[in-house]
Amino acid sequence: MNKFIINNQIYNSRLIVGTGKYKSFDETKLAIEASGAEIVTVAIRRMNLGQNKDSPNLLEFIDPNKYTILPNTAGCYNAKDAVRTCNIAAEILNGEKLVKLEVLGDKKTLYPNSIETLKAAEILVKDGFKVMVYTTDDPLIAKELENIGCISVMPLASPIGSGLGLQNKYNILSIVENANVPIIVDAGVGTASDASIIMELGCDGVLMNTAIACAKDPILMASAMKKSVEAGYEAFRAGRIPKKRYASASSPVEDNICNDE
C-alpha cells in the first residue's frame, strides 16, 4: 500500500477538508473531527478589527499543533497576488511554507487560470514554498506543474462549490497515470459517492469543503466522506472486476436439480 506523504509527512487520512462556509467555529471543529482529516485548508484575509475585539480566531479552534494547516490563495486572480498571499501565509504560520496555490480565472466559474498558475508556481517553488496546486483537469498542465516542482497536483472534479462530482473521469485517470507526485482531486464533490469514484480511479486524495459545510448535517456528512474516501481507496487497491455486457451467474450452473441440461 502506498503511503500518503505530503511534504515528507505521512498521513493516515486521504481526505483534506476546508474550513469555509460553516455556521460557527464549533461546527467547523466538530466536522473536521468527524472527517478524520489531518490536513485542513484556510484562507488568508484581513483581520476583523471591528467592534468585536474579543472575537475568536479560527486557529484557536483548529490547532496548528494538531492539524497541518494548508493556507490557500483563494480569491487571487493573478500570480503576483497569489505570491503575496503565500508570503503572508508563511508569516502567519510562523515560517511554514506549505501552501495551496489557486489562481482563478473568473468569478462565475472559479476556473483556474493556468497561465498565471504556472507563473506563480515557478516563483513560489524558487522561493522555497512547498506548493500544492489547484488546476484544471488538463493532463499537460498537470504534468508541467509537477515538472516545475509542485509537491502535489490538485485537478478539479468540477467547479468549486458546484457539487457536480467528477465530470472528466478519463482526464483525471490520465493525470494519475502520468504523475510522480500525489494527485488530489480538489473541488466539485457533492456527496459521498463522488469521493469514492475519485478514489477508485487511483487518486491519492480528495479535498473538499462545500459538500460537508453546506450539507444539512455537516458533521454527519463529514463522517460519510471519511468512509467514502476510505472505501474508494480500498476498492482501488482491491481491483474492481471488468464490466461486462451480459450476466455471469454467481451460483454454480452444474448439478442444478431443477434444471438438468
Next chain:
Amino acid sequence: MKITVNQKLLVLDDKISLECLLVNLAVTTKYMAVEVNEIIIPKSEYTKYQLKNGDVVEVINAVGGG
C-alpha cells in the same frame, strides 16, 4: 499623523510603534501577519517599527476557506 489600518483611516496625535498600534487594536493572536505599504514586517520587528504618516497597514489572519 494619519495611517490606514485595514482600509480604515486612523488619526493619531503621536508617533506610534507597530507593537503599540496592535495593542491598541487588541490584536493578541500569534497567528497573524502585518504588511506596511505591502511589505511584510516580521513579528520580531513590531516593537522597533515606527509607523509614519501615510502608512497603509494591513493586519491579516487565517479565516475559514477551502
